[in-house]
Amino acid sequence: MHAEIVVLPGDGIGPEVTAAAVAVLRAVGERYRHRFTLHEHAIGGAAIDACGEPLPEKTLTACRYADAVLLGAVGGPKWSDPRAKVRPEQGLLALRKALGLYANLRPVRPHPATLGAAPIKPHLLSGVDLLVVRELTGGIYFGDKTRDADSASDVCRYSVGEIERVVRRACELARRRRGHVTSVDKANVLETSRLWRETATRVARDEFPDIVLEHQLVDSMAMHLLSRPRAFDVVVTENMFGDILTDEASMLAGSMGLLPSASLGDERVGLYEPIHGSAPDIAGRGIANPCGAILSVAMLLRHSLGLALEADCVEQAVSAALDAGVLTADLAPARAASTAQVTAAVLEHLTA
Numbered sequence: 001m002h003a004e005i006v007v008l009p010g011d012g013i014g015p016e017v018t019a020a021a022v023a024v025l026r027a028v029g030e031r032y033r034h035r036f037t038l039h040e041h042a043i044g045g046a047a048i049d050a051c052g053e054p055l056p057e058k059t060l061t062a063c064r065y066a067d068a069v070l071l072g073a074v075g076g077p078k079w080s081d082p083r084a085k086v087r088p089e090q091g092l093l094a095l096r097k098a099l100g101l102y103a104n105l106r107p108v109r110p111h112p113a114t115l116g117a118a119p120i121k122p123h124l125l126s127g128v129d130l131l132v133v134r135e136l137t138g139g140i141y142f143g144d145k146t147r148d149a150d151s152a153s154d155v156c157r158y159s160v161g162e163i164e165r166v167v168r169r170a171c172e173l174a175r176r177r178r179g180h181v182t183s184v185d186k187a188n189v190l191e192t193s194r195l196w197r198e199t200a201t202r203v204a205r206d207e208f209p210d211i212v213l214e215h216q217l218v219d220s221m222a223m224h225l226l227s228r229p230r231a232f233d234v235v236v237t238e239n240m241f242g243d244i245l246t247d248e249a250s251m252l253a254g255s256m257g258l259l260p261s262a263s264l265g266d267e268r269v270g271l272y273e274p275i276h277g278s279a280p281d282i283a284g285r286g287i288a289n290p291c292g293a294i295l296s297v298a299m300l301l302r303h304s305l306g307l308a309l310e311a312d313c314v315e316q317a318v319s320a321a322l323d324a325g326v327l328t329a330d331l332a333p334a335r336a337a338s339t340a341q342v343t344a345a346v347l348e349h350l351t352a
């Protein structure tokens with residue numbers, strides 16, 4: 001097949017892990033005879049430096065016409081002055097909005113070789129395989145905000161349509177997994193959560209009779225994620241709850257550096273990025289874990305290009321590299337491999 005893929009390296013360790021991901025993407029193309037045309041563009045701080053804005057028109061246009069977008073990370077201390085008019089993160093928010101990406105998928109599947117790195121007892125973690133689907137366009141992050149001398153407010157708002165589409169996406173994903181969806185809300189207190197629960201219940205009942213839907217309050221869900229993470233398959237929730245729960249869930253895997261994500265809408269184009277940020281503390285040293293970025297390539301192949309076999313192949317290559325003990329410093333400080341060594345190990349298994 002032929003696919004047009006936009007690559008946005010971004011800031012900090014973004015370019016380092018993106019280079020690893022691109023090498024893997026090219027190797028997949030060669031091995032399976034696909035023609036992947038890659039277009040590199042600027043976003044975030046790098047784009048502010050180059051042309052004064054975090055999402056240049058040229059970058060946005062390229063993304064609109066692409067089959068998929070692969071992103072590193074944006075942000076860093078150089079651009080973090082709170083008085084600055086333009087900030088790197090605005091570029092990413094604007095891109096997600098412009099592409100209509102409303103569902104953020106974060107799979108968490110702790111690998112046997114890295115169980116020891118997680119702050120949770122290994123026996124609770126083996127067999128954990130969950131997928132958090134976070135709503136990305138609504139809720140309190142986007143509602144009206146007010147501020148006066150001694151008070152402030154943030155409005156949390158959701159429409160039925162916004163809830164329906166993300167719940168539908170979660171149920172579709174569950175169909176290809178274990179058929180179980182946990183919808184997370186705070187329906188005992190919040191009106192938006194009552195609407196969320198009613199809507200999720202109706203969508204699952206009317207359109208997905210084969211799916212088992214359960215509801216959890218967000219506070220108890222925060223506890224269950226740590227005490228019985230194996231009990232969950234697909235977890236769907238609104239924007240802020242998802243933000244918090246996905247960071248929590250990521251710790252089940254042992255390191256932020258391991259986890260990929262996909263942001264999807266109704267069009268074919270999706271945005272794929274590791275869940276970690278630009279990690280300025282380790283940028284430029286060649287020690288960042290590239291696995292989250294490489295596994296984001298697997299998600300890109302599966303969700304935007306429909307190449308499930310190739311996606312499995314990338315995931316197995318990462319798994320084999322971890323099994324072989326080729327681990328970066330976040331996972332094995334005492335005997336750490338570099339970004340380049342981990343990438344080479346993945347490539348070796350991919351082409352074996």
Ligand code: ATP
Nearest residue numbers: 075256257276277278279280281282288289290330
């Ligand atoms: P952002 O605001 O962009 O999400 P953040 O403040 O959450 O960023 P990160 O940049 O994700 O922070 O980094 C958090 C910590 O995790 C840092 O100590 C960083 O070095 C480490 N870290 C993040 N990504 C990786 C990686 N790929 N490999 C190794 N360590 C990483």
Ligand code: MG
Nearest residue numbers: 247275276277
């Ligand atoms: Mg963060």
